[in-house]
Amino acid sequence: MTTKTLRTGGLSLRYAPRAALSGAGLLLLALGVATVLVCTGDFPMTPREVLDTLLGNGTPVQEFAVLELRLPRVLVAILVGGALALGGAVFQSISRNPLGSPDVIGFGQGATVGALTVIVLFQGSAVATALGAVAGGIVTGAAIYLLAWKRGVHGYRLVLVGIGAAAMLTSVIHYLITKANLTDATRATVWMTGSLEGRDWTQFWPLLAVCCVLVPLVLGHGRALRMLEMGDDAAYALGVKVERTRIVLMASAVLLVAVATSAAGPIVFVSLSAPQLARRLTRAPGPNLAVSAVMGAALLLGADWIAGNAFGDRQLPVGVITGILGGCYLLWLLVSERKAGRI
DSSP: OOOEEEEETTEEEEEOHHHHHHHHHHHHHHHHHHHHHHHOSSSOOOHHHHHHHHTTOSOHHHHIIIIIIIHHHHHHHHHHHHHHHHHHHHHHHHHTOTTOOTTTTTHHHHHHHHHHHHHHHHOOOHHHHHHHHHHHHHHHHHHHHHHHBSSSBOHHHHHHHHHHHHHHHHHHHHHHHHHSOHHHHHHHHHHHHOOOTTOOHHHHHHHHHHHHHHHHHHHHTHHHHHHHTTOHHHHHHTTOOHHHHHHHHHHHHHHHHHHHHHHHOOOOSHHHHHHHHHHHHHTOSSOOHHHHHHHHHHHHHHHHHHHHHTTTTOOOOHHHHHHHHHHHHHHHHHHHHHHTTOO
């Protein structure tokens, strides 16, 4: 990997040109798709009209379409995609396994169990359902960490324990669905699909607050995370407080995934595929945290556009699109890992 050093005054910054260009390109792509999503719909608008509306010069109809319907949905998609991808990058780096993704090793299923418990057993509101999803994700993350602990957390042990937990939690999900009445079962099924439909500012602001705290925290541990990929002994030798760093990063990743799930439902495979695609695009070692987050946002925005425009008048939940695309990617990844002799 080629790196360059940028010096400004007494400060110096090392960066990889390919990674920087890849991140910038993905950011422009995400902004372009976001602009298209805000401009299109049953009431089409030009980018100039959208800009005028954001500046307070739009008509009441334009203000309702942009500020109440489209803009919050796009912003939620950006934050959810970025949070899921960042959580996936952390877990794949800690486990040193491309299958170490939150939706493979049980954290997404744990958040789903928490949300369905609130829906089915307590007929909770949307806010209570979101809190249940966060609580379920946190409890599942703590349980998997404790079960995987044995003089440290080994990557493959974490993945194996997580896959077992995911299987058990999936059974609990099915049980809760069978216990629900028709209304609650329908509501639970819709939530489980994963959708950005109807997302508004009530989902955006809590998600933004969590991301403003956790995203800088995770990015600030990027160097230590790269060292953890070399193994605990090497990280210790380089001065990393291994267990404390691992706990901070895992807790942050679990919270990011849980809050993203509470905002939009269990949107699958973004956390699995985005970090891997980012690594292949940048051709850089390490977790590629920033590029992974931008990749996740771009993927979810693109999937939302496909869900709304590729099937005529019928709009699909975005979780269906990410499931189809991510499932194909997972099959390709498994075949590649098998050919390489790693599984």
